Amino acid sequence: MHNEHRLELDDDTMRRVLSEAGVDPVTATGWVELTEGTYNTAYRIRRAGGPGLVLKVAPHPDAPGLTHERGLMRTETAFYRAAGGRAPVPEVVHADFGRTTVPADLLLMTEIQGDTLAARAATTTPAEAAALRTGLGRVVAGLHEVTGTGYGYPQLGLARTWREAFLSMVDGVLADAARFAVALPVDDVAGRMRSHAALLDEVSRPVLVHFDLWDGNVLVHDGRVTGLIDGERAFWGDPLAEFVSLALFDDIERDRAFLSGYGAGPFTRSARLRLAMYRSYLYLVMLVEGTPRGYSGPGHQQQVELVRKHLCAELGAL
Structure with missing residues (x-):
């Protein structure tokens, strides 16, 4: 099932996103798109000498959606912050809601092994x-x-x-x-x-x-x-x-x-x-x-x- 409104990042945009998140792009040894999802776009980012990261990109804000699907990246960010310490969830590294060069919400988090x-x-x-x-x-x-x-x-x-x-x-x-x-x-x-x-x-x-x-x-x-x-x-x-x-x-x-x-x-x-x-x-x-x-x-x-x-x-x- 492919969602035509999913946003994909080229290499230059990915480097800009990492820089804006306070992550030196030079430390990123590569990234690959995770294909299991059907709504957001997600990338696994490998880093030299450090834990991996996962970047999620929301669909284009003009994409049609259900009533409750507005601002879902904000909800995911809030979920991880609320659940941290009580359940094993990713740690939020950076959250950006429409302020970057990408016309959609972004969430950068730690990768969990498994x-x-x-x-x-x-x-x-x-x-x-x-x-x-x-x-x-x-x-x-x-x-x-x-x-x-x-x-x-x-x-x-x-x-x-x-x-x-x-x-x-x-x-x-x-x-x-x-x-x-x-x-x-x-x-x-x-x-x-x-x-x-x-x-x-x-x-x-x-x-x-x-x-x-x-x-x-x-x-x-x-x-x-x-x-x-x-x-x-x-x-x-x-x-x-x-x-x-x-x-x-x-x-x-x-x-x-x-x-x-x-x-x-x-x-x-x-x-x-x-x-x-x-x-x-x-x-x-x-x-x-x-x-x-x-x-x-x-x-x-x-x-x-x-x-x-x-x-x-x-x-x-x-």
Whole structure:
């Protein structure tokens, strides 16, 4: 899936960016684009006698996007700064929001040693995988010790209650679906969400939620979790929402190794209903985002059908 609005840097621009970040370009022995992402452009930068760096470049500011996709690099920067010391995240070296020669936000951070869980999947034994999931549970529990002063996406302004924040998030993506003419498989999504809105009032503590912790955003090395990356989708809210991407298209209650590390479960009926709401929200985002990004082709269509099926199932539980 290629996003035509992604920005790529030539060598001269890269050297200027490094200089503006206080990094002597002479110390950079080379850089290579990381191709795993579909939204930002990212580069791994090697340095002589020092730790590596990662540079992320946001899409062009004129690129079409979803309501919550404004200022995501600011959110990722804030996520790393808030989570530092509580969870293994990159250290922010330099953040530049539209002031350089590049017409987009930039984030330069330390590189964390390790491969993604997704990359390791084929060579990890079941026992090793279970140990990593338990370790990941402990890491996420540490992340969820970080609390804020309000609820919702920081780049959109925080709300006083989780109910207000989450329903606004749902309204935003539904407005995006209408704006980009994306057909939804279920009528009155907002009504189904609001029918259980009182359950959201059980959340009384705004926790830092990454909300994109699929296996491609978890780094591991030497049998342990070494990093949580790509924190741009983060918000302050219900820690239960974290479990959606941790068990994408599945049920987190099946992941006993993770839950033992996290220290959660069994879930109440209220928790399961809230999880259905959060799954529905993520599937809505996944269903709508492909249109402004210009995704197409058989692989994308298969993904759309899979998301639609799971969205119907979760909304059917509400």
